[in-house]
Amino acid sequence: MTIDLSYSPEVTDLVARTRTFIDDVVLPLENQYAGDIVAAGGDDLRRELNAQAKAAGIFAPHAPVEFGGLGLNMSDRSPVFTAAGRSTFGPVALHLGAPDEGNVHMLAEVASPTQKDRYLAPLAKGEIRSAFAMTEPSPGAGADPNALRTHAVRVPGGWKINGMKRFITGADGAGMWIIMARTKGEPGDRGGATMFLAPAGTPGIEVGRYVHTYDRGMIGGHCEVTFTDVFVPDEDVLGEPDEGYRYAQVRLGPARMTHVMRWMGVAERAHDIALDYVGTREGFGGKLGDLGMIQQMVADNEIDLAATRALLTNACWELDQGEHASNSTSIAKTYGAEAFSRILDRCVQMCGGLGVSEDLPLARLANEVRPFRIYDGPSEVHRWALAKRAVGRARKAREAGVRNV
């Protein structure tokens, strides 16, 4: 018994088929619709691509088998999601994008049988899209989730929710909602949140403006949403009241990692574009790719990609063992998000004038990955958490008499 880093033939084959689908079907569409204001080509295109992905046997590889998915664990999702992420339309096409994929993951873990029938089944099959309503404008829940201000109060037969959310991905056109609201304590307190499920059309949910951001690849935008006296019956409380932060953790670690997987696809593609450029473009008496400073950028990309992959593999394995994996997912997320920015920046630089133009997709893809250093916890918050744990670990070692000097 020892380390094994190989994938099964089934997974290897699935990766190859996913890559073929992206290259042949999705990339041409991405190039056609990239400039559109409606992200990822809109819902009509999404449904068409979903149907083709189902036909190709590659749809929703993470979803439970009983709901039509392939039931992959985190380790096996990694290379498949990366292949899908190569195109910014890929996650939508295979229905493995944020926030749907994370919501499917959490509902499969936490929802009641009735809730699974009503919400998980149509979501997993791609009949609807979903939104996860957690982050709020200042001074509410942002990088610091304990600042949660949207609140729910007990009413006969259920709860009534009021509050405002911002940066709610996929809100425009969402077929179902998962709403995080405070049911105990005050903003700033730890704990005391509950998750509520609600179908599209629930009275009191109003989707406001898009908050336009660097990235444009997620369908349904990042929107402002207001909740005014939204009634949710008891049977649509997800899990137990006041346990919302715990379920958010169930969602959080894996969702961070699938973000890394998808944007890894973007980074790999950009690197391939740059390699192709420097391997063919003449200048300074030879190919650009023979110049030392270009080689340094190429090699640094190779190192950054390999390190991200290795950290991702490690975190996924820990998650598959049933661990919280707080440290390893924070590390893989922080390293990956920063690496992707560096990689895209080097690719742009290697391609010179073309790199900063729309003649290549690099400038657009650089804008697509930049926000990941903020989404899912800014790098600074992850570093703070990592440091707290490390200093705590050292204190325990000191108290146990461990020797360093």
Added chain:
Amino acid sequence: MTIDLSYSPEVTDLVARTRTFIDDVVLPLENQYAGDIVAAGGDDLRRELNAQAKAAGIFAPHAPVEFGGLGLNMSDRSPVFTAAGRSTFGPVALHLGAPDEGNVHMLAEVASPTQKDRYLAPLAKGEIRSAFAMTEPSPGAGADPNALRTHAVRVPGGWKINGMKRFITGADGAGMWIIMARTKGEPGDRGGATMFLAPAGTPGIEVGRYVHTYDRGMIGGHCEVTFTDVFVPDEDVLGEPDEGYRYAQVRLGPARMTHVMRWMGVAERAHDIALDYVGTREGFGGKLGDLGMIQQMVADNEIDLAATRALLTNACWELDQGEHASNSTSIAKTYGAEAFSRILDRCVQMCGGLGVSEDLPLARLANEVRPFRIYDGPSEVHRWALAKRAVGRARKAREAGVRNV
């Protein structure tokens, strides 16, 4: 069948016993002899520590079982060597330091049965130390091995070697030599080298001055050695003539990785010392470890350590599959060597005045890891090789019609 990143209980236990031995037996001696001109306390201390390590059942974990070792593969060596590397005397104490460990590895792969009896057996058991005589002063073989100038000519019954070597680790007191000499072609040509074995006391081998370097942890120094009409009989040619570079490759990948393992131990120890300091030192109205800029350094160390470990695990696994692993070992070596310098630098900075003083071992350990960015191939050479391969890979993909845009 899927990813598995766990170690067997036997390896986990061996790691724990190694760590206990280092903490209880080796670290106190390191602190006592650290300033000595004779590295790692000299050969008398080495023999004493070797005996204790044998008694503890942790001696030479990499050596073949038939020669008294534990026969670990690369994956399993990793955590054990890291535990041993925690003290700069640890590798000598467990007889797993450079160049002996790499020489044992190569001899086990390449040597004839007779050569194994004569050279590998006493070396594996720690009865003697060894030297690997490859690098030369300018304009000879340095970062560019093809520049090899030391040459061997055919004489009756064997070969006669002439040339000069520099930076020959462990030369002073070596009980056996592996000598790399050109047997075909001219300096600058690819290929054409042969490896020769020679016992201590072979006429014509003269060990010159120590080339004093930043690092002081390797026993027997980094020396200048001259070879004047050194006769080596045919039975002491290692493997086939002219195949020296190929055998060097056998040695190179694993030797790079065991360097990473050992210096990883130094980096982990330094990080623990700094964590202990910032967790207890008061300043600016609290503990230093509660300050954001300190937390950033702590977190960056955590990330660098995790990334090095993950890349190392990956490269070791590839080597255990029988692959050359040129890319993955270059990446793990380059990333690790640079990470260790960054980590030690942050540890020094976190500890302020104490960090730059001899009151803590950090300044000394920082000097110990610095040269690794040059030893075993400077970072620049690894990056050059990585870039060449990446550009070549892209060319093949282009020729195969793969689509990126």
Added chain:
Amino acid sequence: MTIDLSYSPEVTDLVARTRTFIDDVVLPLENQYAGDIVAAGGDDLRRELNAQAKAAGIFAPHAPVEFGGLGLNMSDRSPVFTAAGRSTFGPVALHLGAPDEGNVHMLAEVASPTQKDRYLAPLAKGEIRSAFAMTEPSPGAGADPNALRTHAVRVPGGWKINGMKRFITGADGAGMWIIMARTKGEPGDRGGATMFLAPAGTPGIEVGRYVHTYDRGMIGGHCEVTFTDVFVPDEDVLGEPDEGYRYAQVRLGPARMTHVMRWMGVAERAHDIALDYVGTREGFGGKLGDLGMIQQMVADNEIDLAATRALLTNACWELDQGEHASNSTSIAKTYGAEAFSRILDRCVQMCGGLGVSEDLPLARLANEVRPFRIYDGPSEVHRWALAKRAVGRARKAREAGVRNV
């Protein structure tokens, strides 16, 4: 006699008036038109702003006094251009943007009296805009100017130009052209270029598509332009034939520095926006600006801004002494361009979700400064030139017997 780093009261006053004009008049317009496809609000807005700037006595501070400018030297331009560059519309409003400002500079140095009347006078006064047609698509003149392929051949009474250009800033709507064409040698040869002047409407000049780039602030776009049998009479040859590269040098050093000045304004503004945000936004039990990791970003911005300013001051002073200042302008350009990207990136990160959204202008401004690491010579080309000169300088010192060890 010693170092003096003070500005005259006249310059200090001009800086203050420029800043007031930008804040009161220009910034509100920028926010209104920022998303428009027509950069900087288009030519109608430009003429209106130019008139207001003239009325405020701050128009074209670099232009010769005899043509209605303020005649500032490079040192004095620095703080004025920075104040104007605070808004991406500022350079257009004060008529000190690229390429007009550099063209005015070069024409004032090189043009004949007749050419000054015909071209410089209306350009300096803002009656027309101009284009500098130098860079070409691959394999023509890009980062390597010697690759110039557009060529001009002798015809009776003048020259006939053929070729294709790309990334020609301000081409759409340009009232005059400066065209760089090869009159001697082959693509790849050093030297042999000539500069030609041509009015708008010259037959054979065709402005093609915009090459859309990260940056959108320059009026008239970065366009493709084809020159087909364009006739230029002898009196419109700028300076001497075959001396084009020499005149490009006259333009190049100062034009690099005014780019630094203008984008410095963007960087200062972004830093001020971020400071305002972290000084007021609550989170993690206080103001964000009290957190160590935020303070590190703030301080690094302060350092980067100060270093860019100091290097710029130095380079401008050398240019004002009549020196080529190749080293100091390369250093200020390279450092500045990289610093601006770092600064904008930190500002975005400090502002979190707002930073990556259009609710603040930071994401847009980050895209505005990114291309400067490629425009006016990629960082890699400047580093190559710096290294060549440094190694050459060391060789001379060695030959002169200077001692280092």
Added chain:
Amino acid sequence: MTIDLSYSPEVTDLVARTRTFIDDVVLPLENQYAGDIVAAGGDDLRRELNAQAKAAGIFAPHAPVEFGGLGLNMSDRSPVFTAAGRSTFGPVALHLGAPDEGNVHMLAEVASPTQKDRYLAPLAKGEIRSAFAMTEPSPGAGADPNALRTHAVRVPGGWKINGMKRFITGADGAGMWIIMARTKGEPGDRGGATMFLAPAGTPGIEVGRYVHTYDRGMIGGHCEVTFTDVFVPDEDVLGEPDEGYRYAQVRLGPARMTHVMRWMGVAERAHDIALDYVGTREGFGGKLGDLGMIQQMVADNEIDLAATRALLTNACWELDQGEHASNSTSIAKTYGAEAFSRILDRCVQMCGGLGVSEDLPLARLANEVRPFRIYDGPSEVHRWALAKRAVGRARKAREAGVRNV
């Protein structure tokens, strides 16, 4: 009236004579004594070199003219001190090293006429060396000066001082002491310190062990010193009681800058050594200096040196205007200290195996500059101060209604 960055012919000549003295007289001695435990060759060598420097007319260029110095202001000191700092023995040889130079500077500003006769005169002339006793072991005054614990109590005719100091540079062999002790408030309080003067041999001053550090260039070591009932008469109180922190500020800004000047000399020399190496060493089919990755290191050194120089020039000019220059000296110190570490690291890397050995002085010089990122305020403390001021400045601008968006 505008920017002027030129030096007077007198200063230019002084720089040239200083450089000649360093190259011809001091460097050979440095190489001879570099490994010695007694820093900078000891006091006998110091006196001999001081005499030669006086004969050459280059001794103590910063000291007041009436005490035998050249009376240079900060701006003019800059290139002279840099030339002297080229050798680690240079500052001792010209009597412009820490802490003497800073002490001369402060005594010239603050001391009474009697104190000047008794202490400043012999110190300025190099008859004695001095120590500035401020920093203490934890939990006393370190990076946070308000933690000062050494205290002085009123006794008839003077004060009695008790406490312990650490890292007191030049203590071993000091001919006079400036002692910082608390005369009001408690450790942690702002203010309340007094500076006391005391001659060598004052009862109760005991110099303890050397705290050995990375750097070895300062004569008299960094020592532990205990003060036990040390009596200082009223006439040896420097300036006013309780105003010690204010005088420390007088000393602090300039002392930071002269540290930058001196270590700039080390960095320039290391860069020259590396340039010489890469310009002559063959490898990979040419000179190392023709390889892109080497050129990048060379260029980055050029940029770092130029930026440090420019920031230093700026800070010195502000100091010469009588300003506190807190921001500009913090920036120049922080940037310079970090740049010197980067530069030395690149020089080591460029020189490969020789770089990490004692065959070149680079490894030794790298160790010499490393502590500067901690001495005179760690980079983190300077960044904290810079950020506090920047955020405060933004608050004032906000309150004044300044517009950024």
